[in-house]
Amino acid sequence: MEDEEPPQLLDVTSSEDEAGPSSPKDYDRPKVPITLLTGYLGAGKSTLLNYILKEEHGYKIAVCMNDFGDTTDIEAKSLTLSDPNSQTTSTEFLSLPNGCLCCSVKDMGIAAIEEMVINAPGGIDWVIVELTGVADPGPIVRSFWANEEMGDLILDGVVCVVDSRNVLKQLAEKREGDEVNECQKQVACADVMLLNKLDLVSQHQLEQVESTIRTINPTLRVHQTVQSKMPLSDLFNLRAFSDPTALNSPSQSSTPNSHGDNHDHDHDHDHDHSHPKGECEDSSQSHDHQSRHYDGITTCSIPLPLLNQKQYFRLNEFLESILWDQRFPTTRKDSPEILRTKGYIPLEDGREYVLQGVADLFELKELPETLRKQQEEQEQKEANKQSGKVVFIGKGVNDDLKNALIEFVGI
Ligand SMILES: Nc1nc2c(ncn2[C@@H]2O[C@H](COP(=O)(O)OP(=O)(O)OP(=O)(O)O)[C@@H](O)[C@H]2O)c(=O)[nH]1
16 A cells, blocks of 8 residues: 555645644735635536535635536525525625635636635635536636735645545546646645545555556545545645645545545555656556557656755756746757646755745745754654655656656756
8 A cells, every 4th residue: 555655745644634724814825825726527626616515614605606506505505596684686695604605716817816816795705616518627727826915815736526436437538639638637736635425446456547547646635435435524725735744744635534544555456556766657558458548648757866056956957947948958859748746855054945846836835944843843854854865757657758858957
């Protein structure tokens, strides 16, 4: 099982985990966090939203559905489409008994969602936007992230739901030319994954699915779910794009009944899906027991030693060349199409940086000293400092990328 744990960029436990579910106030800033919900047609996105809308979680959530008419079983659906206590007669909101708000956002842009947040009766703690089942989330995630500086929203993370029974088939669906299909892109872009419809698959199928998903995106936190039910505290405050310590949280594989301690998953598997760490992995090479090929998306995890200042600048230059120009810096040849980039980069002088990227955007954030001090108390501190890494997820990512980085940075 250990072999199948996704690589952890930092091996420390977040204080939030110890403190239990966090409150909206944890954010301690005026921007309203937003969660993007993605997943292929019929995976269970609306089921998750319905669950969130009915639960008592203490958040005042605005759920933006791409097609309000499609969502059934919302307990309060029979309520009038306006807040009875409000002066407004807007038909955009549906107020639910637990304080949540629903709205239909067909073709609604970021600006309109921000306006909704500002004008929502009674204020909003959180926004969840459900993307359509066939959406490529990349450009949408990129837009929300890019908008953060000026806007009222802060991207908390990307949650993806998959139908465990059908996802391998969906991942393998061919698209015109060598276009990567949407399902692969959704998996590649996500921070948290719900392997849903657990009731419809055998243990063996589930292992195949989880292993394949992790091969495409080794940085995911995975939850195995029935009816998209999972601990909501694991859905909020991901801070995947805003807080370097988010990368510290251990990757999980939790089951509906037990937070990851299902004995079925603790024993050794009868077949080995593990891959050597620190190498580029091609998902088309794995799990081919059933001749399934997931052309396109590959992932590459490149271990880094402690970098000196010059090497750090070179790494920055390398990322600019690969992500902005889409060219290898030395040869100027086309580079692979990168969908997500993540990394932890410790320097010789003690500074530590966390790398986040979506498509061509990337950000290197220095870990604040206070957080570094906290980390010093962690037993793993020294080990962590030796184990920086950069993870690329994209189309055609392979050893060329790894070798080019190593050569260019000089490590
Ligand atoms: N057996 C089973 N069915 C489920 C589960 N979760 C959801 N479903 C059913 O799967 C169907 C699709 O679920 P939705 O939540 O509508 O899926 P969606 O991702 O919103 O679908 P689109 O709106 O088409 O993108 C519904 O009939 C759900 O009741 C589950 O865990 N097990």
